[in-house]
Amino acid sequence: xxxxxxVATGVWVATARIWSSSTVVVVDDDGAALVVDPGIxxxxxxxxxxxxxxxxxxxxxGLSTHPHWDHVLWSRGLGDVPRLASPAAVAALADDxxxxxxxxxxxxxxxxxxxxxxxTPLGRASRPGADVPLPxxxxxxxxxxxxxxxxxxHLALITRGVLVAGDMLSDQEVPLLDVxxxxxxxxxxxxxxxDYRDGLDVLEQAVARYDVDVLVPGHGTVAxxxxxxxxxxxxxxxxxxxxxxxxxxxxxxxxxxRLADPWVAGEHATQLGLLRARPPTPxx
Numbered sequence: 001x002x003x004x005x006x007v008a009t010g011v012w013v014a015t016a017r018i019w020s021s022s023t024v025v026v027v028d029d030d031g032a033a034l035v036v037d038p039g040i041x042x043x044x045x046x047x048x049x050x051x052x053x054x055x056x057x058x059x060x061x062g063l064s065t066h067p068h069w070d071h072v073l074w075s076r077g078l079g080d081v082p083r084l085a086s087p088a089a090v091a092a093l094a095d096d097x098x099x100x101x102x103x104x105x106x107x108x109x110x111x112x113x114x115x116x117x118x119x120t121p122l123g124r125a126s127r128p129g130a131d132v133p134l135p136x137x138x139x140x141x142x143x144x145x146x147x148x149x150x151x152x153x154h155l156a157l158i159t160r161g162v163l164v165a166g167d168m169l170s171d172q173e174v175p176l177l178d179v180x181x182x183x184x185x186x187x188x189x190x191x192x193x194x195d196y197r198d199g200l201d202v203l204e205q206a207v208a209r210y211d212v213d214v215l216v217p218g219h220g221t222v223a224x225x226x227x228x229x230x231x232x233x234x235x236x237x238x239x240x241x242x243x244x245x246x247x248x249x250x251x252x253x254x255x256x257x258r259l260a261d262p263w264v265a266g267e268h269a270t271q272l273g274l275l276r277a278r279p280p281t282p283x284x
Contacts, residue, residue: 001054002047007214007222008162010139014048016040018107019219020172021070023048024157024164025057028139033057035078036157036164037064037071037218042110049077060137063144064119065166065218066151067093069100070107074115084134086146087121088153096181125155129202145206148189149199151178158206162214165203169232172220174239174258176267179274193247193275197240204233243268247275 004012004025014023016039024036025048033052038045052059062083064071072093074083085093093100097117104111124132125146134142134157144155150167157164167176175196180188189195206212207229215223215232223229239256246252254272259265 001050002044004051004055007216007224008160011160011162011214013216013222014044014051016044019070020221021219022164022216022222024162024216025052026139026142026157026159027055027057031055031057032060032137032139034134034138034142035059035062037166038062038075038078039070039073039108041108042075045073045075045111046077049075052078060139061134063134063138063157064089065156065164066154067096067100067117068151068167069104069117071166071218072100072117072119073104073108073111074118076112076115082120082137083118084122084138085119086125086130086144086153086155087123088126088146088148089151089155090119090121090153092152092181093117093119099182122155125153128198131206143210145202147199147202148178148195150176150196152189154199156203156206158210158212161210161212162216163203163207163210163212163229164216165218167218168199168203169215169223169229169236170217170220170258171223171232171235172217172258172261173264174256174268175236175243177271177275179271183270183274185274185278188274192271193240193244197237200233200236200240243272243275246272250276 002014012025018040026034064085067089130146142159177192242254
């Protein structure tokens with residue numbers, strides 16, 4: 001059975017062993033539950049289903065923050081319910097589902113292929129900057145904001161003073177840009193660095209608009225309080241500035257405590273190399 005930690009009224013977090021990945025469960029007073037980004041191993045998903053059942057909750061919907069494989073998993077134990085994502089995320093995944101399934105099978109073997117990435121697009125969340133409520137049967141008081149940072153159609157959930165940020169604002173990972181599926185530069189957006197900055201703007205505006213005081217990143221630890229949340233934004237903006245400087249100046253060194261992790265350092269090196277190889281953005 002998964003351990004669930006309460007971070008706000010009706011909002012619970014489970015942390016996976018792989019990459020400290022976060023799963024969030026939002027629960028109404030009647031036990032209706034929304035499960036966000038369930039992961040990562042089959043055993044962890046089964047354990048999550050057992051923990052939900054043990055509390056007398058019933059899952060009514062799922063939500064995927066973005067179309068990377070570790071955010072589009074599911075278990076039969078969680079029920080046959082709508083699993084929502086932005087239209088752009090659903091479309092991106094449809095074009096790349098086999099590669100995603102191969103990555104899932106390698107990193108967390110044993111998942112049910114028929115449940116992988118079976119997502120329903122949120123019709124009103126079709127543009128970057130969209131800020132819309134989740135429709136029933138999702139619990140009340142849930143809304144999403146959409147942007148293009150990190151992955152096509154990335155969205156964040158806001159509910160009960162909590163921002164569920166997906167793969168952003170982590171204390172363990174630097175900002176990871178959308179560099180195309182599998183790092184394919186031919187399929188990357190024109191300005192992934194600008195998209196990431198815009199995504200941070202969207203999230204920061206939502207934090208202020210909805211009085212958010214708890215931040216749950218997709219990977220890493222929960223930030224509690226406005227000061228700690230502001231530090232996450234400041235750290236990510238500082239990294240993006242340093243990354244931009246390094247693109248134009250080969251001798252520039254990016255300094256960030258999160259780069260001490262070898263995997264994070266490798267991702268940083270990859271995206272720096274890809275940015276240096278790209279032609280200048282229009283007007284840049």
